[in-house]
Structure formats: C-alpha cells, structure tokens
Amino acid sequence: MADTDTTTSGTGPATSGTATSGGRAADGRGRRAVRVGVSAALTAAVVLAVLVVPLLFPLDRQAVDLAAKLQPPSLTHPFGTDEVGRDLLLRCVYGLRVSLLVGVVAALAATVIGTAVGALAGALGGWADRAVMRVVDLFSSVPHLLLGIFIVAMFRPGVWPVIISVALTHWLSTARIVRAEVLSLRSRPYIDAAVSGGASRWRVTVRHLLPGVLPQAGLAAVLMVPHAIWHESALSFLGLGLPAHEASLGIMVNAARGSLLAGDWWPTLFPGVFIIVPTLAIAGLAGAWRERINPRRRSELML
C-alpha cells in the first residue's frame, strides 16, 4: 500500500498500440471495461451489504452459542463460526461497516487538510509555499504507521485518536497533488483575466482555483479510503486502534490469533479477504476515474 505514483502506460493501447495490431488494443479496452464493471459491482455490493445487512440481521453482541463454536465453513455458516459460535460472515460485514466508516471519515479529514494546505501553498507561492512544503517533507520523513502508533499511544486507543492519526499522516499526498495542480492552473489565461478584472486573491482561490482542483482532490479522497482502512486495521491489530467492542476487521484478526494457533484458519482468513476485496474494487474504479480526468495518461491500478 505504498503511496507510489505508478503512472504507467499499461496493457492498454497508449504505448503498445503503436507496436501492436488493433486487435490487441481492442482486447485491452475490453479487458478494461470488464475491470471497471467488476470493480463497480463489487463496490456496490460492499456498500449495499454494509448498509442493508444490519437492517435485516441485527447483530446481538451478547449472543453466544458455544455448541456451535469454531465450526468450519458450511452451508449454514458460509464463513464458519468464531470461538463463541457467532456467524463469521455476519461479523465480517459488521467489521467492514466499522472499518469503512472510520476509513471514510479519516479519508475525508485527510483530504480536507491536504486540499487546504496544498491550495494555500499553491495560491500564496513564494516563501509561504516553501515553508509549507518543508512541513510536508518533515511529516513524510516519519513513517506513517509509526507516527500513527505514537499519536494513538499518547491519546489512548479509541475511534477519534485513530481518525486523527490517519488524517495527520495521510494528508501529504493530497497536499502535493493539489499544490501542483494549483501551480499549473495559476498560469492559465482565465486566472489572469480574473486578476485583471479586479478579483481578490481570496476570490481567485475559492472561485477559480479550487473548482479546478476538486476532481483531483476527490480522486485522492477515494484512493485514500483503502489506505485509511488498511491503517486502521493495522493499528487495531496492534491493540492501538478501536476499542474491542467496535469489532473492526483488524480487531477480528487480532482476536482470532488464539483460534489460529489451535489450527482454525477461517476466523483469520475471511476478515483479511474483506480488507483486500474492497481495496481492489476501489482501486479499479479510481483508475477509471483518473483516466477520465487525465485521458492522456493511461494508468494502471494504483493502491
């Protein structure tokens, strides 16, 4: 889950198109359409499951069925049951709900900070820009998870410390993207027109620059959600995340360590799958979005 900007010219027609026949190119386009379709379907399924399942199957946290504990996956329990006999599929959906909620809130917070800082740096320019970018460099020289661990440890585990720690560590990439975009927009003629029309610096920033960077910031926000989920799961797994009753996916993996050492793999496997699948689905959708914003840069998935 690196913040790498793998801006690749991929399997698609952009680079290989010159060298290969039209058939390969069409093939690549078809595969891309399939990828977007599958990603969209998976994302819709995840969102629907997270929203609808709690309405249909309310989770009784106290319900313990020791007779049915640690059953392997079967028809009645597709994912098996955990160490006190609760259905793992239902628990995974609830865990994803917690993780997704924390992830979305944290990603939004990170994007708002990043957009504000990036737009400020880009719009002010000069020494303010240099100072802000120094701060960005400073933050990026501390490993994200370590800074997150430090913040959560100092403010005792809970939902808000986790969200704050994710927001404080993940705004950097958005700030860089927004700043670069603002810098490139600043030299456009319509900005000059607005300035010579007497618009104030504030008005130029809010009315002319920000709308131009919103698509990029939105894309960054969407890509941030899987990062935030990943970060939250790691913190929760280390015991520095959400409280144990907010059973997120990371907490479920941590709680299943005992059963795993007894040889029961399913309480560990399925929560992890529930982290991977939404991540890939969101990355697939974000890739399509990026190609719409920036059609000249054919890109592959970016996590």
Next chain:
Amino acid sequence: MSALTSLPWGPMARMTGRRVLLAVPVLLAVTLGVFAIAAASPFDPVRAYAGTAGLTASQENLDQLRHNLGVDQPLLARWWHWLTGALTGDLGDSATLRAPVSQVIGERIGWSALLCALAFVIAIAVGTLLGVLAARRRGGLLDRAVTSVAYALEAAPPFWLGLLAVWLFALKLGVLPAGGLTDTGSEVATAGQIARHVVLPALVLAVSQLPWFVLYVRQGVGDALAEDPVRGARARGLRERTVLLQHALRSGLLPVLTLIGSRVPELITGALLVETVFSWPGIAAATVEAATSVDFPLLAALTVLATAAVLAGNLLSDLLYGLADPRVAFDG
C-alpha cells in the same frame, strides 16, 4: 580498482555533508513534535510511574515524584534536557523493559537489521525476476497472473499474511517455527536456530514489499523494451537474451535501483507488523510494546531513530541516482 577510484567521491561527500546538515533541523523538529504531542496528551507519566501506589500516595509525594521525573518543567526545558542527554548517549530509561533506552536499542537493532536486510534482498531478487518475466510479454498470461497477484498482495495487510504463513508453515506443515528467535527452553542462540527462525518473518516481510518491486521493474523494463536502443539491438539480430539482459534490463532497472532507498518507510511499517506477529526481538516489536504501555522515553527515541533511517534512505536514493545517471548532478 579503477571503478572505485573513478567514482565522484568529492561531490558525493559534499552532498552527504549537506544532507546531514539539513537533517539536523528535521530531527530537531521531530523531537520537538514528539514532546509537544506528549505534552498535549492526557497521559500522566507520574501516575504511570507510581502505578497502583499512586492511588494512595499523598500529594507531596506525587509532587516530589513529579519533580524527580522532571515533568513539572515546561515543554521546552524538558525537550532541551532530553536533547542534551541524547547527545551524550543518555536517552532515559524504559519503564516497560526496565533498562536504559540506549541499551534496549543496542541489543535489538541488530536483529531488526538482519530481518530487514534479508527481506529486502529477497524482495529485490524475486521482484526483479518476476518483473522482467512479466515485462517480456505484456498482456500475456504470465504478466496478468503476476500483476494480479501483486495487486492483491499490495492490498493485503502484512500481519494477516504473517498469521496465515504461521498457520500454513508452522501448524499445518510443521516445517518452520512460528515465532521467536530460539526454540523454547533453549538459552543460547545458535546460528542454526536463528537461521530457522528468521525464514518465515523474512519471507513475509519480503512478500509484503514484493509488489512494489515487481510492478516497478515490470514498468521500467517494459518501457525500455519499447525504446529505440532495444529496437536497434533487435534489428541487428542480437539474441533475445542479450537484448533483454544487456539492453532492456540495464536501462529499465536503473530507476528502480535508485528508488530503493525511498522504500525505508514502508519497510519500517512492514517490520512493525511482522515483528509483532512473529515475536521477533527487534526494535519494531519494542516500539509496539512501548506504545501499548505508553513508555514515552523508548517511544520517542525509536521515533527519532526511524526518522533518521528514512532520511538516510533518501540520501542513499539520491546518491545512487546521481551515480546511475551522469546527467544528474549531486546538488540537492
């Protein structure tokens, strides 16, 4: 030997010196930030130090303790005190591990370095191999298989991979130990035992770093294969192996090799999780222990250490880039 003497040692040394000077304010700011976060936190070191005795202790005793620990001083004074101590090698005492912080780091850093170095070498070797194989025929079956697995692995949390590896190799197959540094009950760490115990954590850490290498090598070599020199080599009728290894790999691998240093943050993140899963006695596991029991002196020292490692990695990256690409000057 001529290769060694022809290196641009002077410019490289100047660049290193400049970077070290630039690292000083960054490290100062990070330490100050660490102290500021601690000062803003609701956590009270006096009560933590006193433990259950703090519940019954009188206010004078608590104040005395507060004074002894130096917590009653303002933020900047405490920071300055810590900083001057750190320069003389005194980083304070770790409450959880009951030892001076510098001793804890000294004992554990070697194990972390061993694990990370092994994982890094495996990731580079396997990543280059898979990346080149995938790049040879883009869009082919192998390419699609390798890239899909790489994306799935990149999305997978390392701790989850580690637990599944423990289940498969230690419990199901019973071929490798599940964690720790030595077998339970044995006092001395022999080289053979350590070698057996390091395999699983190193592999998991390598696998968690692998996707990045695979995807970058694939892209670099794939792009190089479409460039004019390669087309020229093909036109001259050179063997496919020569084209791939001498032309495409050489120019395609350079950007990847130079970016290796910038992987240090991800490596530290992976080590934090992998060392915890495998109870590996390194500094990353100590960081997590320190965090769960709010051991501020240890946590602060390790955060600063990690920052220094990241800065060193960036420097290495830029040095390699300057060496690999003569067009880039050593100024930055």
